[in-house]
Amino acid sequence: MATATTKPCCVSCEREIPILKCGSCWIAAETKEERHALIQQVNDWECNSINEIRQTAEEARVLIRKHTTDRITQVKDRFTQLTAQLQQVHAENAFAPEKVSKWQEELIYLTKQLTAPISIKVHQAPSQIITKILVDLPGIA
Numbered sequence: 001m002a003t004a005t006t007k008p009c010c011v012s013c014e015r016e017i018p019i020l021k022c023g024s025c026w027i028a029a030e031t032k033e034e035r036h037a038l039i040q041q042v043n044d045w046e047c048n049s050i051n052e053i054r055q056t057a058e059e060a061r062v063l064i065r066k067h068t069t070d071r072i073t074q075v076k077d078r079f080t081q082l083t084a085q086l087q088q089v090h091a092e093n094a095f096a097p098e099k100v101s102k103w104q105e106e107l108i109y110l111t112k113q114l115t116a117p118i119s120i121k122v123h124q125a126p127s128q129i130i131t132k133i134l135v136d137l138p139g140i141a
Contacts, residue, residue, distance in 0.1 A: 042133060042135075045066070049130040052130050060122065064120055067120060068118060068120075071113070075110050075113045075114055078096070078106075079110055082103060082106055082107070086103065101134055114115075
């Protein structure tokens with residue numbers, strides 16, 4: 001009984017060839033791998049850029065929180081000092097009109113400090129946070 005022998009075929013396009021892949025399919029497979037590597041390079045750039053933006057944003061938030069917390073702490077400390085002074089004067093029963101006027105001015109100032117808008121400004125720096133990715137294509141100017 002005769003057995004039929006089959007020639008090997010290209011695993012991609014199934015043409016008969018003496019190797020597993022023909023030349024054009026072999027080149028196409030390499031191109032897919034190169035394309036995947038290039039896409040992965042773009043994906044990596046994107047992730048790194050996003051991480052840089054997140055880190056920069058978090059640093060800005062930390063600065064704003066610290067400044068506002070410090071400001072509130074300073075006003076609170078000044079209120080505490082003023083309260084202590086008033087309690088001492090009250091205990092000594094030594095109210096003087098000029099001191100009362102000074103305390104009123106101080107209270108008005110501290111109240112404005114707590115209620116006034118914060119003078120922090122947020123803006124973008126003229127330099128770029130991230131570097132822009134460029135794709136150079138051959139034959140295209």
